[in-house]
Amino acid sequence: QHHDLGGVGDLTHIKAVHPVHGVVGEGVFEHQPDNSIRLENIDVHPDHQRKGIGSNLVNHAQSITGKRVMSSTGRTSAGEALWNKVKPSK
Numbered sequence: 001q002h003h004d005l006g007g008v009g010d011l012t013h014i015k016a017v018h019p020v021h022g023v024v025g026e027g028v029f030e031h032q033p034d035n036s037i038r039l040e041n042i043d044v045h046p047d048h049q050r051k052g053i054g055s056n057l058v059n060h061a062q063s064i065t066g067k068r069v070m071s072s073t074g075r076t077s078a079g080e081a082l083w084n085k086v087k088p089s090k
Contacts, residue, residue, distance in 0.1 A: 012037060014061055016044075016053050024048040027057035029069065036068045037061060042082060049078075058086040 009031060016025035025044040029037040039061075042054045062069045069086070 011040070012061055012065055014057050014064075016057060018048070021045075021048070025053040025057055027054075027061060029061045029065070031065075031067070032070065036070045037065055038070045039072055041072075054082045055086050058082070 012029040012031070014027045014029075015023050018024045023045075025042070025048065027042045028040040030040050032038055039058060042057055044053045058069055
């Protein structure tokens with residue numbers, strides 16, 4: 001599921017839905033003036049972590065918006081590990 005309002009400061013919210021378990025992950029991305037999207041939050045249900053869902057949410061956000069994903073500055077250790085896997089090359 002994707003809702004893209006498209007303007008600066010608007011949000012793209014993406015959900016990962018499992019056919020049996022429902023929503024197992026969500027990502028929120030904020031549109032930036034430099035035509036990027038900033039990763040605001042990734043949340044994956046504990047039973048579904050370490051299966052690539054967070055990485056796929058980030059990659060899907062970049063794919064559907066056509067914008068480069070940038071990280072927020074406040075990351076948890078899990079967020080730092082995710083960002084190190086998915087950060088775009090410079």
